[in-house]
Every structure is written in structure tokens, then in C-alpha cells.
Amino acid sequence: MRRLPRIVAAAASVLALTAAALAYPNPGRVTGDVVVHDPTMIRTSSNYVLYSTHGYLEARTSTDRITFTRAGSAFRTPPSWWRTYSSANDPWAPDISQQGGRYLMYYAVSSFGSNNSAIGLATSSTGQPGTWSDQGVVYATTTSNDHNAIDPNLLVDASGRWWLSFGSYWTGIRMIRLDPATGKRHSSDRTLYHLATRPDAPYAVEAPDIIRHGTYYYLFASYDRCCAGTSSTYKIKVGRSTSPTGPYTDRAGTPMLNGGGTTVLETHGAIIGPGGQSVMSDVDGDLLVYHYYDGNAGGTPKLGVNLIGWDSAGWPYVY
Template structure:
């Protein structure tokens, strides 16, 4: 199994207002070079305080980042924006803005964004079979009339991505939302896409490896995580395999509100890809379970929108946060992900 796994953005009305405001902010921030790197801190699994983001520099004003390492060793990072914003790095530390996956817009998504060249959300990057796979979502604000699309490229360069069409969609009568895609290939080689935001939570569908789209012989929509009661703010699934378990990471609560954001990252695990996933206390993720591994600390506000990359030096957590020392600007966070003696992830 290789590559990366991705996430995204959430109380329902507050979330959608944040998404609307985010559209303008991202368009203005595409080529903004950001901030002073924050030093890497270490902690044990039982420590009370969370670590700061690892040192990153350059163009790091991002939202919903997903990263993959290409065959030449260059890292390619995709983030929410009209046209999907791309950045590159040779060392996973300094990032350079390179352009848009779709510099001429993505007119095939207009039906779902409700506008021309609207924001495309929560991209998921991986590298499979000699090409980059880019899953991404389009949606109308405040509605679950949404769709996940796939594009491919052999180079990963701006403008090189070819639209492969719709993968999965939902309507306003659906009980879930087709955004926040994340590709995971299980230990037997089967392809799966986790997805979902608010409504009844996180779902999973099986994909056809030959097309990257939903498998025609299995149309089952598996439920793998949800909030038990009250708020439905759970989204941005990202799954990684480690030591006999599939680990499902999700973002909870309010995204996209600057220093008022309450995003946090929670996790559960399962022996099988479709669940049942349970948290550290044994609570099912479909019953509101989830062990928190990262949340607001100091000037690092609302971390979430996570993805995961299994790199040569170990597992890496990629996410965005809001910088309380820089007017709540959304920035890139990268930390190592280690594992304790009970095989639970620790952000380091």
C-alpha cells in the first residue's frame, strides 16, 4: 500500500458559512507565502499537551491538504481551492506553489457547486499504476447535493490532470453527503473510498481498480462512523493500515472559522476495512466513539482536514490549522505519527 489519505471541514450552519467565507479567502491566498516555521515537539502517548506542527516554510497557506510522494522523490500537495491548488516540495519542509490542477476551471462540477469555477473541496492524492489519482468533491453550500470526481495525471503538473468523470454522488434526499473522499487499498488489494460530512456521518464504497470508480458488482454503502447524538459534525475520513489494523481518522466540530474554529482529530481502528471501528475505550465509531489525538493548543487552533502519508521514514500526519499568532490564517501542519505499545497512534 502506498501514498496518501485525505479530509475536511465542519455545526452545520456555522460550517457552511465558514465554507462560503473560505472560498474568497482561498482565492486570495493561493500564492501567499506564509509564516515562520514552528518547531517540532515530542510527547509520549500519555502526555497532556499536544505537539506543535513540525517546521514547514514557503507557501503554506492551505486548507484540506493531501500529499503524496512521486516516483522522483518530489512531494505533491493538493488543497481546497477553485481548480484545486497544487504545491511541491523536495524535502517535505519547504513548499512552493506550482499552480492549479484545472487552470481553466472545472465546468463539469458547476451543477454541484452552483457557480462557475467554484471551490473544489478536500482533494485526495495518491500515486498508483504510474499515475497520480486526484479525487475531489463539488457541492452546493448548505446542501448535500454533492459529487466526488476523479482526475488523473502522469506528471502531477498543473494543467495536466484529465477529468475521468463522476465517481459517486448524493442528492438532497440522501441521508449522507458525497464529499471528503479518501482512497484506501486494503491488504488484499481491493480499492475503497471513504467519504462523508455531517448528516449520518462517514461512509465507504468499494471501487473498481481498473476505473477508480464505484464497483458495479458491489453498490453497498457501508456506514463506518457517526456522531451518537446532538451535533452531526464529523467529516474528513482518512484511513491508514498499521500492524494489523485499519485506522480511521476523522475531523470533529467546527472548521473554517479562524480562531473560533473547534476542529479536532479523532481516531478508531478495525481489523477489517469496512469496520466495525472502535476507539481506545472500545466504543464503536458508529455510536459516537473516537479517541482524540490532536486539538487546539496554544496558538494552534482547530487542527483537522487531515490526510496521511506512509513515507520512507515512517507515517506522517498532514493537516491544516488556524494560526492564532497570525490573525487565524489557515496553515499547513505536518507531524510524525508514531505508535504506542498498544498500537494506537501518537502525534509527535
């Protein structure tokens, strides 16, 4: 009989976790060519354009944000410098935005499990596939570094300063300041900022995406194991700060430099390992754009899109 309270407590804990998982929404309806990894999307004057990992940065277009059609790739031919970081010429994790009348795309070139990596920049006047011009390397790491130059994301702060966050495993999420005139690293501010990591090896946090909402900057990141189909444990967490360079803390006040992060989306039902996210603003609100592994399709990676809501305390949730 002494064990009964423990059993009841354990059962209550399981029920609470189950209820939390059931509370997550399924992805919004998307159709067509939606097999993607690490999606980033923007609305142009004529359509939505989505770019993703692999295939010289795979492109898909849509007129309604529902039906997506494969539309080639960002690049027609790979820049020569890619080979230094990827023998397969395989770029990853693009980040698209429109700044000052032109489109910018930061992206990574690397190989799985290595931090011999580089972040590149491409520009376009239209944002459409096949129109991108290579601007070269923005930031790179080697195997002697304690961080990894992949998964870039551009933030323009409230003062108009440009920042690039990036990182995967090793010591987690880092940030550098950029020069808006070039899109490259700032000549005078050479600080390598540290935004998030974990106390537990292998420090599985990556794919930062920072947005400004109200008086805060919100750092979304992917935690745990990606790219393993139905065995993936990826999840999306968030923290916030009043400064773009941190410190970022979660809802409980735990610093993201000490493993903190409030979960926004995780595995629920057949929606397995959501992550590789980006955030975009559209006419109907902020959107969380991500990939997940479809448990009803053998773990095939698919596109997920959900609207983001903001609670009374200023914390994001998806619906």
C-alpha cells in the same frame, strides 16, 4: 467545607485537560506558501506535491518537505459538470495517491452546508500541477439523501480491494467499493457502508482518512467545527478495525458509529482547530498532514505536518 472535595476534583480535572493539551506537539517546521485548507501530499520522483481546497485544487511543491512554493492548480480549466454542484466551480478536499504507475486524485465539488455534492476523479502520469485529466463523477448525493458525498479518501486493502470513504455531517462517514480498473464504483458490490457518526446533532464528523498499519485499519476523522478561524473547534480522532468496512472502535472500545473516537490532535495554545487531515507514508515514517488556524496570525489557516508514532498497544500519536 463539604464543597472542598468538589473544588479539588474540578481543579484536578482542569489541570489534567491542560496537561493533555500541552502534550500535543506543535506542527513541524514549514515555510513559504503554507496557507491551506484540507491538504493532501505525495512524494514523486522529483518533488513533494501538495494539493488543497479551492482554486481548481491549489498546488504547492517542495523539494525538502519544509519550503513550499505555490505552483498553480491541478486543473487549468474546470470540468463542465462542476457547475451542477458548485456555482463557483470550487472543488474541495482532494486525496492523492499513486496506483499502478499513475496518480489518482479524488476530490469533492459542493457548496458550504449542502449535500448536493459529488466526488470526482482525475488522473495524471506525473502528479504535477496542470497535468490532470478529468474522469468524471464517481459518486454523488442530492438534498434528498441522508449523507454527503464530500471529503473522499481511497484505501487499497490487504487483499488489493479498493474502497472510497467519504462524508460530512448528516449521517457521518460512509464507504463504497471501487473497481480498480476504472477507479469508479464497483459494478457488483453496491453496498453503502456506514463507518462513523455521532448521536448528537448536527453529527459533526467528516474528512475520513483510512490507513492500514499492522493487522488493523485506522480511520482518522475530523470532529466538530471547521472553518471558523480562532472560533474553530476542529479536532482529529481515530478508531480502528480489523476490516476496512468496520466496525471501527476507539481505544476505550466505543464504536465510532456511536460517537466514539480517540483524540489524536486538538487545539493547544495558538494551534487552533487542527483537522482536514490526510496521512502519507514517507522515508522517515507516516505523516499526519492537516490544516490548523494560527492564533498568532488572526486565525489564518496554515499547513501542519507531524510524524506519527505508534504506541505499544498499536495506537497512533503525533510528535
